[in-house]
Amino acid sequence: MTPIIKLCGGEDILSLERYSEKWRINRRVFQQTFRQAASSRFYPAQYNKIHEFLRQLLMTPDEFMQHTMKLSQALVYKGLYGLDVDSEDPLAKKAVKVMDTLGQALLPGAFPAYERFPFLRFMPSWFPGCRFKRIAIQCSQGVKEVDTIPFDIAMAHLRSGTGTSPIAELAIRKPQDIKAIKAMGTISYLASADTTMSSISSFLLTMCQNPDIQAKGRDEIERVIGTDRLPTFEDRQSLPYVEAIYREVMRLHPALPLGLPHVSIEDDFYRGYHIPKGCAVIPNIWAMNRDPDVYTEPDRFLPERYSESPTGPFESINNIYAFGFGRRVCAGRHMAENTIWLTIASVLATFTLGKAKDEKGNEIDIPGEYTDQFFRHPRPYRSSIIPRSAVARELVLATDTE
Numbered sequence: 001m002t003p004i005i006k007l008c009g010g011e012d013i014l015s016l017e018r019y020s021e022k023w024r025i026n027r028r029v030f031q032q033t034f035r036q037a038a039s040s041r042f043y044p045a046q047y048n049k050i051h052e053f054l055r056q057l058l059m060t061p062d063e064f065m066q067h068t069m070k071l072s073q074a075l076v077y078k079g080l081y082g083l084d085v086d087s088e089d090p091l092a093k094k095a096v097k098v099m100d101t102l103g104q105a106l107l108p109g110a111f112p113a114y115e116r117f118p119f120l121r122f123m124p125s126w127f128p129g130c131r132f133k134r135i136a137i138q139c140s141q142g143v144k145e146v147d148t149i150p151f152d153i154a155m156a157h158l159r160s161g162t163g164t165s166p167i168a169e170l171a172i173r174k175p176q177d178i179k180a181i182k183a184m185g186t187i188s189y190l191a192s193a194d195t196t197m198s199s200i201s202s203f204l205l206t207m208c209q210n211p212d213i214q215a216k217g218r219d220e221i222e223r224v225i226g227t228d229r230l231p232t233f234e235d236r237q238s239l240p241y242v243e244a245i246y247r248e249v250m251r252l253h254p255a256l257p258l259g260l261p262h263v264s265i266e267d268d269f270y271r272g273y274h275i276p277k278g279c280a281v282i283p284n285i286w287a288m289n290r291d292p293d294v295y296t297e298p299d300r301f302l303p304e305r306y307s308e309s310p311t312g313p314f315e316s317i318n319n320i321y322a323f324g325f326g327r328r329v330c331a332g333r334h335m336a337e338n339t340i341w342l343t344i345a346s347v348l349a350t351f352t353l354g355k356a357k358d359e360k361g362n363e364i365d366i367p368g369e370y371t372d373q374f375f376r377h378p379r380p381y382r383s384s385i386i387p388r389s390a391v392a393r394e395l396v397l398a399t400d401t402e
């Protein structure tokens with residue numbers, strides 16, 4: 001946790017906290033809601049929002065990137081607070097702004113004057129070099145609103161009997177942890193929107209580029225569950241090829257290629273290297289997932305690679321390095337995994353993805369470029385997303401009544 005993050009109101013953001021008693025309490029609160037055994041609590045929200053996503057793809061396929069972002073944002077509000085919050089909602093916009101500012105503040109050198117002269121925090125914001133104070137005050141105010149507004153609405157719904165939600169129920173059960181519970185809501189949003197969007201976007205891009213793999217996934221779904229219903233979580237173990245597609249997306253396209261930096265809490269040695277106490281350690285997930293000693297043709301999207309392993313694609317979630325490692329491993333990974341898997345299975349069951357065509361009917365090439373920021377996203381491209389049959393179209397439309 002850098003001083004500027006603290007100034008920006010990010011002191012309760014779990015992923016930025018140092019290992020401490022406070023981190024342990026906050027992590028425990030998180031675990032109660034997001035542990036594997038409790039993940040079915042999110043199923044109704046996941047079906048609801050993923051089916052809404054399918055309908056959006058049907059109506060306005062060219063806006064697939066916006067739909068992916070909306071899905072990733074809406075899920076947390078629906079799943080945790082029981083609220084339908086669209087990405088146009090002022091609350092969602094505020095959360096995106098907070099996220100951007102915190103993201104900027106995380107970059108070394110973002111506020112050079114303050115980094116060199118920390119006493120500047122005691123100066124007024126109009127003082128030369130103190131622009132950071134204005135930004136920090138705004139951000140801190142934003143964090144408070146993002147913490148409080150949806151939480152208060154969820155509590156009001158619970159008290160008036162008009163709706164319940166995991167966060168409100170937890171707050172009633174554990175009033176002593178209220179600060180950590182509110183912070184859990186904010187972190188969930190901040191930690192999940194870009195990461196989930198990145199993984200789903202990578203899946204869509206990969207399918208546009210690999211029609212054969214797409215067809216194999218779709219054939220498996222058709223063979224196992226037929227064409228008269230959409231996939232459910234109960235189908236997962238019966239769909240090894242779809243699972244392998246999910247695992248390849250997470251291997252080849254980790255949303256955070258360099259994870260989150262860790263800091264060693266004592267002197268350590270690794271393969272003869274001395275890692276002094278206080279040293280920042282950056283896990284190169286990107287390179288680990290492309291290790292040629294582990295993966296043949298590591299740069300290829302090859303779901304078949306899992307059929308050679310004794311466990312097939314159904315390995316432990318701990319083997320998915322995209323979620324990080326050890327005791328700081330992603331606390332929302334079970335929820336994230338379910339969202340991404342169900343989206344993959346549902347899209348394969350209902351749509352054919354491919355290259356868009358120009359006015360002369362020629363396919364438009366997809367460069368497959370990615371951003372190279374902290375979060376890795378595919379850059380905008382044009383695609384064709386059409387329902388795979390009249391029956392599939394009807395299935396998608398029928399979800400509107402759920």
Ligand code: HEM
Pocket residue numbers: 014015016027030187188189191192195196199254255256259260322323324325326327328329330331332333335336340
């Ligand atoms: C594709 C989706 C996601 C990916 C790829 C991802 C990835 C990561 C990674 C790499 C870390 C750092 C782990 C480490 O330090 O070793 C992390 C931490 C974290 N993630 Fe996720 N994440 C995803 C979705 C989510 C979701 C949906 C939530 C919550 C609802 C979430 C909550 C967190 C939290 C709270 C931490 C900090 C844990 C701690 O420091 O104790 N993440 N995530």
